[in-house]
Amino acid sequence: MLSASGLHVSYGPIEVIHGVDFTVESGEIVGILGRNGMGKTTLIRGLNGSLAARDGRIFLDGEDITNLPMHVRSRRGIATIVQGRGIFPKLSVWENLEMGRIAGGKRKASRLDEVIGYFPRLGERLKQLAGSMSGGEQQMLAIGRSLMSHPKVLLLDEPSDGIMPILVQQIARILAEINRNEGMTIVIVEQNVPMVFSLTSHCIILEKGRIVAEGNRDEIADSDIMKEYLAL
Structure with missing residues (x-):
């Protein structure tokens, strides 16, 4: 489904990702763990096309997407929920969701009812400005907006960041439900x-x-991996 082979990604002249290889099978959930500054966000940006690969290849459903720009990868089915959510705070919840549908291609059918089924809070706040919601609600909106684009792959960068533990658990359950249902x-x-x-x-x-x-x-x-690399 999604794979990287010998992938190198840089910020300008500084190489951050050094020749990684991995495969994520269709319908699989994969967790990428690591401490701050270890390259996790850079890897996500390399996969979604917001940073160009310096070397190596990226494949989606067997197609080489290495040189495709971010907006084309989005329309191929890669949706990203960035760290910090990346919502439009001065737009309403509904307008944010509609932006997700448009990002997936103007002809995409609306998934509004399905998204509200996963996140009922959004249905109660469709006219509310996104910037006035709590961090957890904004994260729900960011995920819902991505779902509106009919993605094949969801890339999530630190979705628990700045969110109350009880909402982190709720979001995790909803992600599992999305994976199970779709x-x-x-x-x-x-x-x-x-x-x-x-x-x-x-x-x-x-x-x-x-x-x-x-x-x-x-x-x-x-294993000792938890202590050595995750400081746990």
């Missing part, structure tokens, strides 16, 4: 290990831009 592929970048472990058994550990460990949840949890 078979949607989800890649979640996080420092919140319990959240990732609640969602997936397939984990990748990133350290200084390199994959230093990959395996199932139990293998990661029962």
Whole structure:
């Protein structure tokens, strides 16, 4: 479904991701764990096209998308929920959701009812300005907006950041429900290990831009990896 081969990604002259290889199967949830500054966000940006690959290849459903710009990758089915949510604070909840539909292609049918089914709070606040909502509600909106584009793959960058634990748990349950109901592929970048472990058994550990460990949840949890690379 989504894979990277020998992927290198840079910020200007500084290489941050150093030749990573991984595959995310269709319908799978994969957690990418690592401490601050280890390259997790850079990897997400390389996958979604907001940063160009310096070397290596990226494939979606067998198609080489390495040189496709971000907006084309979006229309191919890659949706990103950025750290900090990236909503439009001066637009209403409904307008934010509509922006997601447009990003997926103007002819895309509306998924408004389905999105509200996952996030009833959004249905209660359609006319409310997005910037007036809580951090957790804004994260729900960011995910809902991405769903409006009919994605194949959801890339989430630190979705628990700045959100109350009870809402983090709720969002994790909804992501699991989306995956279960729609078979949607989800890649979640996080420092919140319990959240990732609640969602997936397939984990990748990133350290200084390199994959230093990959395996199932139990293998990661029962090894020295947690102490060495996650400071847990």
